[in-house]
């Protein structure tokens with residue numbers, strides 16, 4: 001069994017019903033586990049342990065109810081199950097030899113590692129931006145797919161994967177497609193998955209974790225953060241991106257007050273309350 005196949009199937013045979021089910025369970029436990037570990041860490045640090053010390057970073061002064069947090073967790077667990085189906089598809093594609101995952105770094109060179117990481121992030125961001133805009137433009141898709149995510153008007157880190165299963169399916173589809181097209185080293189894939197998870201969760205953190213000037217710096221202004229995405233949850237018709245602000249800036253959908261809000265949060269002093 002080659003290494004790529006081993007990575008995506010954990011040794012299970014996706015051509016038997018038992019192997020398929022075990023692969024789904026393994027993927028579900030890994031995807032759900034990473035959600036609870038990363039969201040639990042950010043929730044524990046900012047919302048519980050360092051709650052008073054970090055309060056000045058809070059974007060909006062109000063907090064979601066306990067019931068809302070439970071709703072976000074429920075839908076995130078459901079979405080983990082949907083993402084696990086995509087994981088099974090990866091295992092199947094790897095068994096068939098369809099994935100462009102390569103093991104020898106020398107095959108494309110070291111320079112290609114950061115380039116492929118950027119390419120995966122950019123393509124994923126592009127797919128996310130346009131499918132997300134479509135879900136806001138279509139009354140049907142908004143009602144039957146995307147409304148679940150927007151129950152969270154003032155989200156918590158638990159909202160990171162809080163999607164309706166239909167939206168989860170749309171989002172999960174892109175990962176196997178990317179690996180069918182973009183030659184990817186497993187280390188880059190791992191980094192990509194880590195960035196995906198951490199960004200999905202920190203974009204809903206409710207606290208701004210980056211530094212002063214981040215929203216205006218010639219490089220960092222292109223990276224989405226909790227303040228940027230909180231404006232999407234507040235106003236709906238702006239800031240559709242996932243990682244980068246490129247598409248929002250190119251197509252004129254970035255919230256006009258974003259850098260001002262960012263600066264206003266960062267101008268507070270530690271120890272003061274969010275206002």
Ligand SMILES: [Zn+2]
Nearest residue numbers: 149204229233
């Ligand atoms: Zn969101």
Ligand SMILES: [Zn+2]
Nearest residue numbers: 132136146232
């Ligand atoms: Zn939305």
